[in-house]
Amino acid sequence: MDRKLLDLLVCPTTRQPLTLLDAAALAALNRAITAGGVTRQDGSPQRETLQQALLTRDRQWIYRIDDGIPVLLAEEAIATAQLDDFPTA
Helix, strand or coil: CCHHHHHHCECCCCCCEEEECCHHHHHHHHHHHHHCCCEECCCCECCCCCCCEEEECCCCEEEEEECCEECCCHHHCEEHHHCCCCCCC
16 A cells, blocks of 8 residues: 555544554454454444455554555444454554
8 A cells, every 4th residue: 555645544433543454463353254253333244354454543443455445434444342362552
């Protein structure tokens, strides 16, 4: 993802800056998705594993990136609280 674009992106709900999800956190997320235990904010299941994602500064919300395009819809955010082994920092 382009660094200039990343510097402009913020969470649509909290207005916190977003960063790329690191490899350990992405792996934890994808394990939970594969196990079938991840839902989006609107209650729909996240069925497909992710190649990239964005994370809020407080590490509470994840936004997926589909084909290089950030999906910054509040209803499609994934709460990290539902991920048992999500790294805290």
